Amino acid sequence: MGDKKTLGILGGMGPMATVQFYRNVVAHTLAARDSDHINTIITSRADIPDRTDFILGKSGDSPLPKMTADAKMLADAGADVIAIPCNTARYFQPELEACVRVPVLDIVRETANHVMQRGFSRAAILGTEGTIKIGAYRRVLDSLGVFCVEPDADTQSLVTSVIYDYVKAGLAGGEAIFEEIARRMFDRGCDCLILGCTELPLVSTADSRIVDSLEVLAYRSIVMCGGTPTGFDKEFLSAYEK
Template sequence: MKNFFTIIGGMGTLATESYMRILNQRTKTTKDQDYLDYIIVNHATVPDRTDYIIDHSKPSFLPSLVEDVKQQSLLQPVFMVIICNTAHYLYKEIQAATDIPIIHMPHLAITTMKKQYPQAKKIGLIATKGTLADHIYENEIKEAGFNISLGDQAVQDEVESLIYDDIKVNGSVDKEKYHHILNTMHDKFNCDVIVLGCTELSLAQEMAPDHGYDVIDAQSIIADKSIELGLKLRKGEEIDFSKIY
């Protein structure tokens, strides 16, 4: 197979499935051959990203992801995506392991937000405590010129419960809990836009969308970008990766 891309997933598996559903549903098709060419790596045993970020004595996820990108590089995909926001804590180290471009999901999400909501004043960020601790999204949002709110401990407890208890453990989305989180960030913390900084939250948005709030869904955005780039590959067009954000 030529002119394909690689998806590094499994962090977690249900979120990766969500990305693939969105990818395939949004690709315009009339026959089997219209779907995009890609390889999915569902590396479910990658050590927990948040555990390592919070406590560096815990197993690092870097060796697993470096191994993945090196293995995939032998097959020569044109680009890769990593379907885990928190894993981008070590993006530079992962990218350094290969010459194949890896699309930076948080950077893509916030550059898209800046174009879509230029008049927004305050941006809410909901994510794992690992993503909050590594400041990836916080720095991106501030560098884009926006104020940011992380909510409070009560919101974070709800977010963690939704991600871990409901989705990762039980494999389900608590609609009321998800909508309550969005409502709190909007009403209590006056957030114009809410960034979903975890792919499990993207799964929640897919399964229980609340259209009453403006959200930036990083996984949805990178799925759209994957389709855009995948169709360029299909047409034999050159891609300037310095201009994709």
């Protein structure tokens, strides 16, 4: 227990993705009793301005002030490591790392590294328009020697719709649209599909070629905090065996 660290989750982007991430962390920590789990502190401030609207210039309302306030609050409350279950928020990674003394896990770098270690060579990236526009996955994957395929405009509009019209709005039926998106990307020769938005796992299907950024972040959070990961499949774990 002495080596255990407290996990701070800077959430709310969106709230259901935070629920899903927190569930991932708890369900994937080997525990015979409550005390085997990781101490966790979570902020889920629903009124953080939309990241994509700001990045695309649709809104001048920056989410950064509330995010840095939450990061500081988490660190002050005892978080030793901060995880942010939102890929679009990664745009603010430098400012978030600078505002606290504790490490802030980089969801994009962790996921791209996972994809590279698994031996994938041509990865499709699905995310919000904000995530695609900032090109974070493309740049990091490029630097690791993995070719990155972004959706065409029509497919991106389907991804945006699944995220905003279905998951965030609590509407059922996003699964069928997700399947169509996945089919299109695999048809373009991709050997891997990155769920680069934390809302997408809520409509995704099980497929060993699909890499969920939320699951990667959960694995890394558990390991960094001294918990024992459990329940990850063999393909997933192969990324960490080298």
